[in-house]
Structure formats: C-alpha cells, structure tokens
Amino acid sequence: MNAPEIITILGKGSAFDGKLTFEGTVRIDGDFSGEIRTDGTLVVGDSAKVTAQIEASVVVIEGRVEGDVRASERIELSSTGRVAGTLYCPSLEIQRGAVFDGRSVMTSTPVPTSADADA
Numbered sequence: 001m002n003a004p005e006i007i008t009i010l011g012k013g014s015a016f017d018g019k020l021t022f023e024g025t026v027r028i029d030g031d032f033s034g035e036i037r038t039d040g041t042l043v044v045g046d047s048a049k050v051t052a053q054i055e056a057s058v059v060v061i062e063g064r065v066e067g068d069v070r071a072s073e074r075i076e077l078s079s080t081g082r083v084a085g086t087l088y089c090p091s092l093e094i095q096r097g098a099v100f101d102g103r104s105v106m107t108s109t110p111v112p113t114s115a116d117a118d119a
Contacts, residue, residue, distance in 0.1 A: 025041040
C-alpha cells in the first residue's frame with residue numbers, strides 16, 4: 001500500500017487563524033485556530049496546537065486539538081495526542097498514553113456535519 005502524499009500546510013513554529021479547506025492529505029505542525037474542512041486526511045503533528053472545528057474523512061492526532069472533530073471514516077489518537085472536545089466518527093482508535101477529555105459519538109450512519117445542524 002502506498003502512503004498518501006502529505007502536503008504540509010503549516011510548519012513548526014508558524015501560526016494561522018482562519019478557515020482551511022483542502023484536498024488530499026495535509027499535515028499541520030504549527031498553531032492553527034479556526035475551521036478545517038476536507039474530504040481528505042488531516043494529520044495534526046506532535047508539535048501542533050489546533051483550536052478548531054474539524055470536518056474530514058480521516059483525522060490523525062499526534063499533537064493537541066481543542067474543539068469538535070467530525071470524521072466520516074475514522075479518528076486516530078496517537079500516544080502523543082491530546083484532545084479536548086467531542087469526537088464524531090464511525091471508528092475511533094486511541095493509543096496508550098493519549099489524553100482524551102470530552103466525549104465520543106460513534107455511529108455506522110454518516111456523521112452529521114456542522115452544516116447539518118444549521119439546516
């Protein structure tokens with residue numbers, strides 16, 4: 001199996017506030033605040049601090065995330081990952097050493113997006 005090509009959008013030591021949309025796989029290693037939406041994969045690197053509402057197909061968390069995370073496929077919380085918020089996904093993997101302060105909502109039906117809540 002080939003690993004997906006990762007496009008780094010925010011490098012270590014950088015910061016960004018706003019709305020991020022992308023295709024494919026993106027890795028964030030800096031600080032991000034705002035909103036992230038994609039049909040692709042988001043990797044939050046171990047040096048990252050993300051304060052955002054996140055919607056993606058797959059979310060891999062190695063750093064810190066504050067906010068709700070909605071994944072249509074899965075969320076992976078690595079041993080270095082820290083999450084404060086609600087995780088919505090059909091599949092959740094939490095490795096030993098990870099910190100999860102919040103709640104999880106798991107369902108086999110499509111995960112509702114924030115846009116669904118507005119309707």
